[in-house]
Amino acid sequence: MAKRSAPEVNAGSMADIAFLLLIFFLVTTTIEVDSGINSKLPPDIPPPDVKIKQKNIFTVQISNDNELLVEDELMDIKDLRKAALEFIDNGGGQGDAKCTYCKGKRDPESSDNPTKAIVSVTHGRGTDYGSFITVYDQLAGAYTVLRNQYAERTYNRSFTEMEASYKDTKSSDFKSSKLKDKIQDVKTKYPRIISKAEPK
Amino acid sequence: MSKFKKKGGNELPAISTASLPDIVFMLLFFFMVATVMRDNSLKIKNNLPAASEVEKLDKKNLVMFIYAGSPSEAYASAGTEAKIQLNDKFADVKDIASFIASERATKREEEIPQLTTALKVDKETNMGLVSDIEQELRKVNALKINYTTKKGSDMR
8 A cells, every 4th residue: 555645734724714813803892981971160260250049059068978968958869869850940930031841840949940050069078089979970860861851852752862873873863963953952951050169 | 868857746845824824823912912902000099980971982082081099009108198190100289280281282283172181080089189180170271071980870
């Protein structure tokens, strides 16, 4: 019998397979994106001397021991969102300040109009950042709920969904000016006015 | 004349490509090891708080990061007081203005108003430090900020 050499396996395409894997992972890997709560600081100029009615201010204080005081009363963090919701959507104003789209109780002792309602957060120097963020998150959440409700009533879709599809490159509404106007409208109806006072 | 006839006929011997995948894998591993995802090594504890109303920070190149928290165990010699970290070193509140200025210098002019400052602050930091940072940012007119958080809820 003649000595037969073992047939050589063609390994030339192994490189292609490796490249395929490499490219697949390159494409599918997404580096984690940071996310957080956006906020805007007031410019460093002395604020104009405008009289704000006390009933239009919703004071939230966080003490150095991380206790929550809402309108000078102790409150549990769980009730904060609801309290803020009621305050912002109250719409107790008359005449010029009348709110036509509010669904609140229209209590004359509470805020006039969502565009006038100010949520004021004060904290001590010793307050934990974590508790501040929890409070801030709840307040921002109240605005989101109201914006969603308003958008559902007016445009039959939630505000969160509208914003998402405005930013989504795949959706038909991507950067459409029509949707932008709608988003702007919701934002002007319920502007997020959360003021942060300097700690005492 | 058959004395000088070549032995194996006249076909060319095939070049073995069996080691090509090894070369490709070597490249792959080299890049896997050499790629650094994070450009700042943290010297502080950075346990971010959680929030649910989060928005994504897109346009990574238009974000400036300010870290704050108490020094981590490896840097315990720096004390236990919460500190600010800019780039790779501990910094003082006063250094923020120059940090922002140097970050702005690397950007194009029309991009400057879009710059966002991301505050990556540890949960247990005092708000006093955070508002000091904010005051400093107001002075240099860097008004867009983002409290970087994890997604979730911290409700007790």
